[in-house]
Every structure is written in C-alpha cells, then in structure tokens.
Amino acid sequence: MPVVKSRPVWGRLAPSPFARRHLVFCEVAGLGAVERAFAGTDSIRQRTSLNLIVPPDFAPARSERLDALGFEAVHEFPSVETVLVRLRVSLSQAAMGTLLYLAGGEAFLDQATCLAEACGVAGDGVQTEHCGSTGRRVQCVHCKGMMADVTMSPVVCDHCGLHLTVRDHYSRRLGAFQGVCADAEAPGVLPEPTRIDA
Amino acid sequence: MTIPFKTETFRDDFTFSNSEAAIRRFPFPFDRDAYMYAVNIEQHMPGPAKSATEFPIDIDEHYVAEMADRDLVLKADPLRCQSLPHMMTAEWDLLELLMTSMARDYPEHFSLERSGREWHWINRPLGIDQRFTFEDPATLPLSPMEYITRQCQGDFCLLDQRDDNLWMDAGIVTTQADWSLDFDLGMNFIEWHGPVPLAHEIGVFERALKFLLNLQQGRPVRRLNWTMTINPRLDTSPENYHRWGIDRTTVTPDNVGDKVHLRVELQALWRLPRSNAIVFSIRCYLIKMRELVTQPKWARRLHRVLRDLPGELADYKGLTNYRETTVAWLSKYDDGAPTSPGFHPD
Amino acid sequence: MSGETIAVRVVAAEAITPTIKRLRMVARDGARLPPYSAGSHTVLTMASGERVIRNAYSLLGSTLAGGAYEVAVLRAPRSRGGSAFVHDHVGEGHELTLSVPINLFPLNRRARHHVLVAGGIGITPIGAMADELAKVNASFELHYAVRNEARGAFCGDLAGRYGERVRLYVSERQERLHVHDILMRQPLGTHLYVCGPEGMIGNVLADARALGWPETSLHAERFLAAAGGAPFALRLAKSGVATTVGEDQTLLEAIEAAGIEAPFSCRGGVCGECELPVVSADGEIDHRDHYLSAEEKAAGCKIMPCVSRLRGRELVLDL
Ligand code: HEM
Numbered sequence: 001m002p003v004v005k006s007r008p009v010w011g012r013l014a015p016s017p018f019a020r021r022h023l024v025f026c027e028v029a030g031l032g033a034v035e036r037a038f039a040g041t042d043s044i045r046q047r048t049s050l051n052l053i054v055p056p057d058f059a060p061a062r063s064e065r066l067d068a069l070g071f072e073a074v075h076e077f078p079s080v081e082t083v084l085v086r087l088r089v090s091l092s093q094a095a096m097g098t099l100l101y102l103a104g105g106e107a108f109l110d111q112a113t114c115l116a117e118a119c120g121v122a123g124d125g126v127q128t129e130h131c132g133s134t135g136r137r138v139q140c141v142h143c144k145g146m147m148a149d150v151t152m153s154p155v156v157c158d159h160c161g162l163h164l165t166v167r168d169h170y171s172r173r174l175g176a177f178q179g180v181c182a183d184a185e186a187p188g189v190l191p192e193p194t195r196i197d198a
Numbered sequence: 199m200t201i202p203f204k205t206e207t208f209r210d211d212f213t214f215s216n217s218e219a220a221i222r223r224f225p226f227p228f229d230r231d232a233y234m235y236a237v238n239i240e241q242h243m244p245g246p247a248k249s250a251t252e253f254p255i256d257i258d259e260h261y262v263a264e265m266a267d268r269d270l271v272l273k274a275d276p277l278r279c280q281s282l283p284h285m286m287t288a289e290w291d292l293l294e295l296l297m298t299s300m301a302r303d304y305p306e307h308f309s310l311e312r313s314g315r316e317w318h319w320i321n322r323p324l325g326i327d328q329r330f331t332f333e334d335p336a337t338l339p340l341s342p343m344e345y346i347t348r349q350c351q352g353d354f355c356l357l358d359q360r361d362d363n364l365w366m367d368a369g370i371v372t373t374q375a376d377w378s379l380d381f382d383l384g385m386n387f388i389e390w391h392g393p394v395p396l397a398h399e400i401g402v403f404e405r406a407l408k409f410l411l412n413l414q415q416g417r418p419v420r421r422l423n424w425t426m427t428i429n430p431r432l433d434t435s436p437e438n439y440h441r442w443g444i445d446r447t448t449v450t451p452d453n454v455g456d457k458v459h460l461r462v463e464l465q466a467l468w469r470l471p472r473s474n475a476i477v478f479s480i481r482c483y484l485i486k487m488r489e490l491v492t493q494p495k496w497a498r499r500l501h502r503v504l505r506d507l508p509g510e511l512a513d514y515k516g517l518t519n520y521r522e523t524t525v526a527w528l529s530k531y532d533d534g535a536p537t538s539p540g541f542h543p544d
Numbered sequence: 545m546s547g548e549t550i551a552v553r554v555v556a557a558e559a560i561t562p563t564i565k566r567l568r569m570v571a572r573d574g575a576r577l578p579p580y581s582a583g584s585h586t587v588l589t590m591a592s593g594e595r596v597i598r599n600a601y602s603l604l605g606s607t608l609a610g611g612a613y614e615v616a617v618l619r620a621p622r623s624r625g626g627s628a629f630v631h632d633h634v635g636e637g638h639e640l641t642l643s644v645p646i647n648l649f650p651l652n653r654r655a656r657h658h659v660l661v662a663g664g665i666g667i668t669p670i671g672a673m674a675d676e677l678a679k680v681n682a683s684f685e686l687h688y689a690v691r692n693e694a695r696g697a698f699c700g701d702l703a704g705r706y707g708e709r710v711r712l713y714v715s716e717r718q719e720r721l722h723v724h725d726i727l728m729r730q731p732l733g734t735h736l737y738v739c740g741p742e743g744m745i746g747n748v749l750a751d752a753r754a755l756g757w758p759e760t761s762l763h764a765e766r767f768l769a770a771a772g773g774a775p776f777a778l779r780l781a782k783s784g785v786a787t788t789v790g791e792d793q794t795l796l797e798a799i800e801a802a803g804i805e806a807p808f809s810c811r812g813g814v815c816g817e818c819e820l821p822v823v824s825a826d827g828e829i830d831h832r833d834h835y836l837s838a839e840e841k842a843a844g845c846k847i848m849p850c851v852s853r854l855r856g857r858e859l860v861l862d863l
Contacts, residue, residue: 006388006390006392016756018753018754018755019756020755091733092732094732095732096727096731096732096757096761097727097755098756117384119732120654120732121732122760123758123759123760124758124759125732125758139381141436141437141439142436142439162440168392169381169392170389171383171385172384172385172389173383173384173385178378178381180436180439181440184439184440184441184443184444185446185447185519187444236815237815238809238815239814240815241809282654284653286680287653358653360650360652361760404834405834408814409810409812409813412812414644415548415578415580415644415646416578471578471579471581471645472580472581473581473653474581474584474647
C-alpha cells in the first residue's frame with residue numbers, strides 16, 4: 001500500500017506535566033488507552049475531566065472502572081454527536097494551558113480533531129490515540145455527503161448511490177477521506193472490493 | 199495591440215480551438231524527450247515578446263470564453279470558490295497584483311486609476327466599469343478574490359504561511375486537472391500533494407516547500423505541469439468526474455487529432471506584501487493533437503515522452519485508457535530524427 | 545540569495561530617546577514603497593568608508609510610519625557596527641539600500657486572541673502587529689515594558705491608538721510586567737508574540753511553556769540569516785578565469801560577472817540546475833542548498849553556486 005502523505009497520523013496519549021487542565025474526550029474503546037496514559041499521575045488526574053461516549057450496553061462494569069480513574073470529573077454522553085457539542089463548548093471556555101486528549105475510533109478522531117482545529121486547537125495542543133473501530137469517515141466528492149465507519153472500497157454512497165473508490169487522501173478540515181466514482185470510465189465494472197481499514 | 203477574443207465553448211459542443219498564433223505561443227512543457235518529476239522551478243522573468251511568459255499574467259484569445267465558462271461552473275457549484283475568514287488581507291493583495299499587472303501590460307483592454315484608496319477599474323472586453331475603495335469589501339459586488347479572478351484567466355490558490363508550512367486557505371478553482379478545492383481547502387503543502395506518486399520519495403516536495411517558505415516579494419517564480427484531457431474541457435473536476443470520465447473511453451485512431459488534448463499548466467507563485475501569503479496561479483492551456491503536430495519537433499518529442507512515461511505517472515494522470523491509441527497516432531509524426539534541446543519549436 | 549533591493553533616502557532622523565534613533569525613508573526614485581505585513585524586517589546596507597555594514601531592523605507598523613518605511617535603531621552599548629554608524633553618521637539626506645521586506649515573525653491569522661509582549665526597542669515589530677490587528681478588528685492585548693516613559697519609544701502613540709488594549713510597565717516607577725499572571729488567563733487558541741532583550745524573550749517563553757502553552761502558539765522575533773559571507777578566490781579551470789567572490793555576491797553572480805555562462809534556474813538552492821563539479825577547495829565548502837544529499841555535501845565534489853560558497857582561500861571549479 002502506498003504511503004500517502006495526507007493520511008492523519010494518530011499518536012499515543014502522554015499527559016504533559018506542564019498542562020494545567022486536561023480535557024479527555026473518548027469512546028469506550030479508548031478507555032484502556034486513557035487508563036494506561038493517566039496511571040500513576042495523581043497530580044494530573046486531579047486536574048483531568050473525562051467526557052465519555054457510553055453506548056447502552058456498557059452499563060454493567062462501568063462505574064467501578066470510571067471511579068478507579070480518580071479524575072476530577074467524569075461526564076457521560078449517549079452519542080458522538082452529543083459529545084461533540086460538549087467539546088465545542090469546552091474548548092470555547094477553556095484557558096491556555098489546557099491540553100486536549102482524544103481516544104477512540106478513526107471516525108470519532110476525524111470529527112473531534114476537525115472540530116478542535118476549527119476552534120484553533122491543533123498541532124501540539126491536542127493529543128490523539130487510535131483505538132477500536134478503523135472504519136473511516138468518507139466524503140463523496142460528487143454529492144458531498146458524509147459516511148461514517150467505511151471499511152470497504154468501493155462503497156456505495158449513502159446519499160447519491162454512486163459506487164465510490166476511497167482514495168488515500170484525507171482532509172483535516174472535513175475530517176474525512178475522499179470517495180470518487182469507481183466506474184466512471186467503465187460503467188458497471190467495479191474493482192475488486194478491498195478492506196481499507198487494515 | 200488588441201487581442202481578437204474568440205467565441206467558443208469548453209463543454210457540450212466543444213468549439214474551442216487555437217489560432218495559428220496561439221499554437222506558436224503554446225507553452226510546450228518538455229525540454230527533452232523524456233519526463234520525470236523534478237523541482238522545476240525558475241524565476242518568473244519576462245519571456246520573449248508574444249510568448250505565454252511575456253507578461254506575469256497572460257491574457258490570450260480565449261479570455262472572454264474562459265470567463266464565461268468560469269461563470270457557468272460557479273453557478274452550478276459555488277464551492278469552487280472559497281476563502282477562510284483569515285484570508286481577507288491576502289484577497290486584497292491578489293486583487294492589487296492582478297489589476298496592476300493587467301492594466302500595465304494590456305492597457306488597451308484594462309485600466310486602473312488609483313487615487314489613494316479610491317480605485318477605478320475598467321475591463322473593456324467584459325464591459326465592466328467599477329469604482330471602489332481598496333480594502334473596503336462593501337464597495338465591491340463580490341469578495342475581492344472572486345471579483346478579480348472572475349476577470350482573469352487561470353485558477354488561483356492563496357496560501358497562508360504558518361508553522362513552517364503553506365496552507366491552502368483560499369482559492370478559486372474551475373479549470374483544474376482533477377482535484378478539488380473544497381476537499382483540499384485547509385490542507386498543507388505536503389498533505390494536498392499526498393496523492394502524487396514517486397515525487398515524495400525523491401524529495402521533490404520537501405525541497406520545493408523549503409524554497410517557497412523563503413520566497414521573496416518582487417521575485418516570483420514559475421513552473422510548468424502537464425497532463426492530457428479528452429475534449430477541450432476546462433472543468434475536469436473530481437466533483438463531475440462521473441460525468442466526464444467516460445470521455446476517456448471515446449478515443450479511436452480516427453479521432454485522436456481532435457479529441458486528445460495536451461493540457462499544460464503555467465504555474466506562478468508570488469509572495470504577497472500585506473498578508474505574507476503566497477498566491478499560486480494555475481493557468482491552463484489546451485492544444486489538440488492535430489494542432490500540436492503542426493510543430494514537427496513537438497510531435498516527435500511528445501510521442502517519445504508519452505511512449506516512455508512511467509506507468510505510475512500515466513495512471514495518476516488518467517492517461518491509461520487512451521495512451522496506446524495516442525502514442526500510435528503520434529508515431530506517424532516521429533521519423534526518429536533527433537530533437538534540439540529546449541522547449542521551442544524549430 | 546542576494547535579494548531584491550530598494551534604493552532609499554533618509555527624510556527624517558530623530559532621536560526619540562537618548563538611545564533610540566528613528567529613521568524615516570522613502571524611495572530615491574519617488575516610487576511607492578511596497579506594503580508589508582507586521583513582523584517584517586528589512587536589511588539595511590550602509591557604506592562606511594571601505595566597509596559595508598549590513599543590519600536587519602524590524603519595520604514599524606505602516607500606520608505608525610504613514611506610508612514611508614521607518615525603523616528604530618537602539619545604540620548597542622559597545623557597538624562598532626551598524627547601530628553606532630546609524631547614530632553617528634546617518635541623518636537626513638543620507639542614501640541607503642534596503643532589502644524588500646521579509647517576514648520571519650508573522651502573525652498567526654487564525655489565532656482567537658493575540659498576546660503581544662514587548663520590552664524596550666522590541667516594540668518595533670510588536671507595535672506593527674498591534675497596528676495590523678487593530679486594522680482587521682482582531683482581538684489582542686499589548687504589554688510593553690520600558691525603563692522610563694521618556695526612553696520608551698512610542699509610549700504616547702500606542703496608548704492613544706489602542707487605549708485599554710495597551711498596558712505600560714515603567715520599571716523606574718516600580719511597575720513590573722508579570723507575564724506569568726497574564727498567561728494564566730488567556731482563552732484557548734491564543735498566540736503569544738514576544739520581542740525585546742534576549743533575556744526577556746527567554747523568560748517569557750519559559751513561563752509560557754511552564755504553563756502548558758503549546759510550542760506552535762509561541763512566537764519570537766527571527767531575522768533572515770545573513771546572506772553572503774567572507775570573500776574568497778575563485779578559479780574556473782576550463783575557462784582559465786580567475787576572480788574573487790565578493791562578500792555581497794553569490795558564487796553564481798561572480799561567475800556571471802566574469803563573463804562565463806553557467807546554467808541556473810531557481811537561484812534558491814532547490815532545483816539542481818546550477819550544480820557544478822568542484823576540482824579543489826582550499827577551505828571548507830559552505831553548502832547552503834536543499835538539493836545535494838548529506839553524503840554529496842560531505843564528499844565535497846559538487847557545489848550549488850546559487851547559494852553555497854567557500855569558507856577559505858580558493859575554490860577551483862570544473863567550468
Ligand atoms: C504552493 C503552491 C502549489 C499548489 C497550491 C499545488 C497544488 C497541487 C495540487 C492540488 C495537485 C494535485 C494533487 C492531487 O492529485 O490531488 C498538485 C500536483 C502536483 N504538484 Fe503541486 N502545487 C503547488 C506547488 C508545487 C510545486 C512548487 C511543485 C514543484 C515541484 C509541485 C509539484 C507538483 C507535482 C509534480 C504534481 C503532480 C502533477 C501531475 O503529475 O499531474 N507543486 N499540486
């Protein structure tokens with residue numbers, strides 16, 4: 001697979017001792033990374049708030065696990081959409097010295113980093129770690145519709161119905177890969193489906 | 199000298215063609231019989247009289263028709279012209295650069311009078327007479343970038359410079375070789391070049407970026423890029439690829455001369471004064487194979503370049519479906535004689 | 545790269561404090577000087593007898609300068625060079641050469657808020673920034689530390705122009721600039737710009753880092769590294785020409801001046817067109833290009849004459 005320069009490069013969470021506030025936004029799949037990164041740093045944990053997307057089936061073991069984190073605050077949200085609304089408000093109210101941490105699947109990271117960037121938080125002001133779903137967000141270049149969690153190419157556009165090849169070309173502003181008509185030069189003839197989440 | 203502007207189309211019935219004079223001034227992009235990516239940057243100095251580089255901004259016989267085509271593209275898809283909010287100063291810089299160059303170099307067609315901030319712009323070919331206040335957007339009917347680039351041939355990108363990189367934060371792109379401004383907006387130099395094969399590995403982009411970060415006011419540079427297009431279609435956008443892609447399957451030995459076009463982009467870069475941004479102009483020139491082979495050296499050379507082009511480049515440029523047919527057709531014009539070095543016809 | 549230059553004449557030279565002299569310059573040919581962005585500097589070239597002195601100075605904000613170019617020159621305590629020359633010899637009518645403005649200290653135009661910190665003469669680029677931010681209605685605050693009000697260049701101007709957005713700290717009045725407190729209360733997405741004495745810049749940046757400000761939000765003044773260098777002898781083996789590469793000249797320019805045609809394209813050290821084989825180098829080749837690989841540079845068999853030169857006595861090229 002060719003190395004393409006516009007793929008996002010996700011990192012590994014490593015809390016900075018200098019930051020005065022730590023804002024964590026994550027999916028359940030990213031919780032393990034958060035536990036690892038924040039282990040053993042009491043002074044940091046006391047200045048950390050966690051915003052977690054909790055699907056309905058996560059209920060059982062959760063309270064113990066969340067309590068064990070020892071964070072200043074833990075907030076739960078039912079969906080990516082709602083947590084993103086919170087993210088926007090948090091960033092607009094936060095002060096310099098606040099570091100943002102994001103952990104979760106590709107589609108969540110795509111949307112959260114793109115929102116952070118729009119709020120002027122980018123580069124070394126945000127840390128990311130990829131965990132869980134490797135399905136990508138894809139934008140259809142023809143109708144501009146967005147799809148979350150795409151794992152195969154070609155894929156049928158949810159919005160306009162064209163068969164799209166997912167190019168290894170990523171827009172940080174849109175937080176999405178580019179989908180382009182797969183059979184324009186040979187209508188009906190589609191390339192072998194391949195996994196793009198490997 | 200007044201330019202005789204043509205009435206022609208770049209879609210539907212495709213009546214575009216080049217006059218003999220336009221063929222002679224075509225910016226042929228190959229100075230040898232082979233092609234590979236390189237940091238082919240040179241200073242944007244005035245070229246010979248009547249050539250495409252005689253003036254910094256080139257206006258030619260296709261001007262009026264191209265501006266009409268741009269209007270159609272923007273009507274159908276306003277996202278082809280976008281600017282992030284912090285780019286307003288760069289937009290004014292661009293307006294100044296284009297108006298002053300056009301008025302200075304084509305005084306019979308354009309004029310600009312400036313008295314402090316009060317400017318008076320006249321564009322005769324398009325019948326425009328506009329008084330406005332420089333740096334006051336309320337005095338123009340459109341944003342400064344869209345206003346002036348609807349009156350100037352070529353696509354334009356405005357690049358903000360920060361964090362030792364260039365960021366594509368504004369542009370108007372309606373005559374592109376299959377890339378999307380809406381998608382690339384907000385990307386940096388390395389990111390928007392992501393899909394280009396081979397060039398990253400040989401260090402082309404890293405070196406080019408270092409050079410551009412130091413680009414100085416008053417020292418513009420240029421480079422040539424090329425691809426091929428079926429039918430003289432200016433707007434080969436990814437957005438509409440599902441409509442025009444099929445054209446690539448319509449090439450037959452009998453229609454190569456009229457259907458297949460060499461598409462050359464004369465790209466120039468200027469450091470802008472007030473914004474410290476860089477403007478990147480992408481001026482597209484099309485020539486039919488039938489027109490190109492009237493220059494024997496160009497015919498021989500293009501035949502050899504196309505025949506020997508690395509597969510990755512041919513695929514990336516979208517030539518694969520019709521390369522063989524075109525090479526076969528061009529071979530009739532290549533007697534194997536040596537070609538002289540340099541771009542110019544013999 | 546020896547860049548574009550502008551011939552100017554000094555039309556006003558005024559000591560605005562006992563140690564700061566402000567020069568106001570216009571183009572000698574009467575043409576309008578190109579506008580520039582805040583944070584830009586220009587390189588002043590002055591002839592002092594045989595000696596050529598070249599110093600970089602920040603340009604004052606264009607509103608403050610009213611269209612002409614203005615720089616403010618602090619007399620460096622033990623200066624034997626540019627600042628002493630400006631103070632002792634440059635007055636009204638003096639002719640100088642300027643580089644076109646170059647900006648290595650630009651504003652980040654996407655910032656949500658800008659904190660500008662200046663100490664002493666560091667106000668020149670910072671004042672230009674305030675000027676530009678005010679013009680585009682961007683959110684900013686300016687903190688300006690001076691020894692005393694008389695010595696603080698532009699104190700009055702700034703206060704008049706930006707009102708509450710400016711805070712002055714006069715050390716003779718025991719007013720201290722507590723950068724730490726200022727940095728504690730800035731909204732996320734703020735950028736910090738600092739210019740002043742080296743020690744102050746270091747302290748401000750250290751404070752910001754300790755408070756968790758990311759590197760990409762911190763900006764301090766930078767000038768263009770000096771072009772040119774010490775002169776050296778040049779011999780072109782094939783053409784049998786011997787000449788000197790002057791301190792203001794590039795190697796390529798010296799070759800051209802000797803009447804020898806050499807290939808070139810970008811004249812900025814990236815395209816590779818001007819590469820020349822080295823026969824011998826009595827000294828060390830100062831490779832300044834981005835074209836040759838590290839190994840090629842180390843081997844010393846090739847040179848890109850548009851930007852690179854010799855630190856030493858004589859260079860012999862196969863040309
Ligand atoms: C700074 C202004 C520039 C802009 C805005 C720009 C933009 C672009 C874009 C959008 C593409 C299409 C990529 C795609 O497939 O999506 C492209 C291709 C390319 N660019 Fe640039 N570019 C710039 C400067 C340069 C420079 C200085 C070089 C010098 C080496 C360069 C070399 C190339 C090459 C080799 C390609 C592939 C073209 C082809 O094979 O058709 N670009 N550029």
